[in-house]
Amino acid sequence: MGAAWLLRRLLASVAIIFAVVTFVFILIHVAPGRPCPETVERAVCEELKRQFGLDRPLPEQYWRYLVALAHGNMGNSYANGRPVRAAIAGTIPFTLQLAGAALVLDFLLGLGLGIYQAVRVNRIPDVVLGNVTLFIYSLPTFWLALLLLLAFGEKLRWFPVGGASDPVLCPVVHSLFCVADRLWHTVLPAATLGLVGAAGTARFQRAAMLEVARQDYVRTARAKGLPERRVVLRHQLRNALLSFVTRFGLAFPFLLTGAVLIETIFAWPGMGRLAFDAILLRDYPVVTGTALIASVVVVAGNLLADILVGLADPRLRVRAPTDVEVVTA
Amino acid sequence: MTIPGAPVLLRVRNLKTYFVTEHGKGTAQAVDDVSFDLYPGETLGIVGESGCGKTVTSLSILRLVPEPPGHVLPGSLIEFEGRNLLALPAPELRAVRGNQIAMIFQEPMTSLNPVFTVGDQIAEAAIIHQHLSRSAARARAIEMLRLVGIPDPDERVDHYPHQLSGGMRQRVMIAMALVCHPKVLIADEPTTALDVTIQAQILELLDRLQHELGMSVLLITHDLGVVAGHADRVVVMYAGRVVETAPTDALFERPTHPYTEGLLAAVPRIDAPRTRLHAIPGQVPAATAWPPGCRFHPRCPYAWDKCVAQEPPLLEVGDEAGHTARCWLVTEPERKVSKR
Numbered sequence: 001m002g003a004a005w006l007l008r009r010l011l012a013s014v015a016i017i018f019a020v021v022t023f024v025f026i027l028i029h030v031a032p033g034r035p036c037p038e039t040v041e042r043a044v045c046e047e048l049k050r051q052f053g054l055d056r057p058l059p060e061q062y063w064r065y066l067v068a069l070a071h072g073n074m075g076n077s078y079a080n081g082r083p084v085r086a087a088i089a090g091t092i093p094f095t096l097q098l099a100g101a102a103l104v105l106d107f108l109l110g111l112g113l114g115i116y117q118a119v120r121v122n123r124i125p126d127v128v129l130g131n132v133t134l135f136i137y138s139l140p141t142f143w144l145a146l147l148l149l150l151a152f153g154e155k156l157r158w159f160p161v162g163g164a165s166d167p168v169l170c171p172v173v174h175s176l177f178c179v180a181d182r183l184w185h186t187v188l189p190a191a192t193l194g195l196v197g198a199a200g201t202a203r204f205q206r207a208a209m210l211e212v213a214r215q216d217y218v219r220t221a222r223a224k225g226l227p228e229r230r231v232v233l234r235h236q237l238r239n240a241l242l243s244f245v246t247r248f249g250l251a252f253p254f255l256l257t258g259a260v261l262i263e264t265i266f267a268w269p270g271m272g273r274l275a276f277d278a279i280l281l282r283d284y285p286v287v288t289g290t291a292l293i294a295s296v297v298v299v300a301g302n303l304l305a306d307i308l309v310g311l312a313d314p315r316l317r318v319r320a321p322t323d324v325e326v327v328t329a
Numbered sequence: 330m331t332i333p334g335a336p337v338l339l340r341v342r343n344l345k346t347y348f349v350t351e352h353g354k355g356t357a358q359a360v361d362d363v364s365f366d367l368y369p370g371e372t373l374g375i376v377g378e379s380g381c382g383k384t385v386t387s388l389s390i391l392r393l394v395p396e397p398p399g400h401v402l403p404g405s406l407i408e409f410e411g412r413n414l415l416a417l418p419a420p421e422l423r424a425v426r427g428n429q430i431a432m433i434f435q436e437p438m439t440s441l442n443p444v445f446t447v448g449d450q451i452a453e454a455a456i457i458h459q460h461l462s463r464s465a466a467r468a469r470a471i472e473m474l475r476l477v478g479i480p481d482p483d484e485r486v487d488h489y490p491h492q493l494s495g496g497m498r499q500r501v502m503i504a505m506a507l508v509c510h511p512k513v514l515i516a517d518e519p520t521t522a523l524d525v526t527i528q529a530q531i532l533e534l535l536d537r538l539q540h541e542l543g544m545s546v547l548l549i550t551h552d553l554g555v556v557a558g559h560a561d562r563v564v565v566m567y568a569g570r571v572v573e574t575a576p577t578d579a580l581f582e583r584p585t586h587p588y589t590e591g592l593l594a595a596v597p598r599i600d601a602p603r604t605r606l607h608a609i610p611g612q613v614p615a616a617t618a619w620p621p622g623c624r625f626h627p628r629c630p631y632a633w634d635k636c637v638a639q640e641p642p643l644l645e646v647g648d649e650a651g652h653t654a655r656c657w658l659v660t661e662p663e664r665k666v667s668k669r
Contacts, residue, residue, distance in 0.1 A: 161617050217443070220502075235442055
């Protein structure tokens with residue numbers, strides 16, 4: 001891992017993002033449905049099409065989009081004329097808040113359960129938790145969301161059923177009460193995303209811990225007379241976390257795709273819902289724009305994970321000196 | 330260098346370590362009624378081919394056999410300085426592990442943790458057992474690296490295992506095992522994974538450290554050549570059982586059990602005329618179904634009906650002190666006529 005490696009990865013990342021944008025651009029244009037609903041008069045429609053440049057051939061539209069993008073302009077929404085950049089920027093804090101809360105729940109709960117199960121492997125708690133996590137992991141996210149909404153929002157009325165804040169009391173965050181209000185609104189959507197994620201993380205972490213438990217160096221640690229806690233939490237966990245860091249990179253796409261459904265169900269004003277609404281309206285610039293940002297996040301997440309693994313694993317961080325005697329196995 | 334009349338340091342009696350096999354259908358009797366003594370300052374070799382139970386024996390001493398599937402049967406005794414290690418509560422057992430009895434393993438490649446520096450790993454036992462401060466433990470780690478003959482110990486202490494060669498890693502393993510000056514060192518095939526010149530260096534190092542630190546060594550190996558140069562006494566194991574015990578010289582001069590004889594004949598000799606190397610026919614039977622009678626009889630060139638019907642006990646050979654063999658030939662030497 002050096003500068004050359006990083007440069008190669010960055011170039012590859014740009015290529016991937018470019019490919020995603022192209023693909024989404026083509027896909028949304030060939031999909032059935034038009035930005036102009038059939039209820040609108042034909043003449044008005046033609047005029048709008050001309051205004052947005054939709055009457056041009058597709059390659060030309062694509063070229064114009066790319067040129068504008070190169071200038072940092074993501075176009076304007078067909079639905080309300082707002083610049084796409086501003087629309088997305090307005091949703092990002094909400095998506096970050098939701099994804100962040102979900103990620104914390106995912107990792108804390110998932111890691112904890114996975115480690116606990118590995119220590120109690122094949123005993124009753126492990127078997128029970130193994131089945132529970134498999135069950136939750138198998139649930140469709142949206143279905144779990146509806147279930148939680150029904151139970152805790154509708155029946156028990158412990159949490160709000162939608163939105164990111166109380167529209168009357170806290171349209172903007174202006175007091176500590178509103179911070180609490182925001183958090184209160186985050187609980188159900190974050191719990192949905194976090195629980196499904198945690199179930200996957202727990203299964204992953206359990207397997208990673210058991211894989212490491214079979215290694216000779218864990219036996220060495222025991223032979224040294226270390227307390228079991230130290231064997232597991234230092235020698236075993238430290239190695240198991242190396243593979244977990246990779247999972248950290250994979251969590252981004254999961255959270256983003258999950259967010260599209262969850263944000264829609266919970267009327268959460270994030271990027272996922274923006275994308276969803278834009279797809280329904282055939283608001284091409286917004287669809288392409290959100291896909292662009294999402295692909296940047298996913299690619300960046302993977303790059304970050306690779307860099308973190310490189311920093312965490314001494315075998316990648318520290319190169320073996322070439323002057324030592326030849327390794328004999 | 331056994332001290333005559335010295336009390337036994339480590340006494341193993343009737344050790345039985347069994348494993349429940351995959352589907353719970355059978356029991357592998359990996360170690361089946363093994364007894365031996367280790368005296369202060371001596372090197373005891375345990376020899377046998379793969380699958381004879383020597384590694385499981387060594388792991389059983391520190392209760393490192395993974396449980397399940399393995400378990401040490403009640404009635405087994407592993408007595409160290411008057412205490413039965415098999416009955417010790419976990420904290421007391423941990424105070425023995427790495428402190429009084431230490432162990433090195435076959436694979437120096439995989440036995441060191443890849444994410445910690447060798448210094449950290451050597452210092453760890455000293456911090457746990459002797460409550461040294463981090464800096465004192467680090468100084469001790471450097472001292473240990475010097476003791477095991479690693480050049481530039483001040484620099485090497487911060488290296489990770491992957492930065493060292495195989496021989497160096499085994500030296501690090503030895504440094505790690507000896508950091509608390511244990512009374513017993515269990516060396517399980519310490520040189521098997523190394524090439525021959527490095528092997529000799531490691532064995533010489535072990536000899537030197539044994540004299541300097543005055544510890545006992547339990548040397549587990551499949552290599553009779555290793556035993557010849559480095560052990561005072563030898564225990565030969567076959568199919569989970571001890572089949573012969575003897576002082577090293579006596580074993581090489583008068584091997585009594587046909588299995589020992591076969592092992593010796595299989596060692597290539599530089600001074601012998603060039604003939605085909607001898608091999609013991611067949612292989613160690615499965616530990617789930619040991620043969621009835623003498624467990625070696627299916628492979629033995631001398632076996633007769635009695636060997637099939639009845640397993641011999643460990644019988645005293647002649648009037649040599651400490652030479653025993655589990656073979657009916659001891660009582661009926663006239664039967665020693667090869668059928669092959």
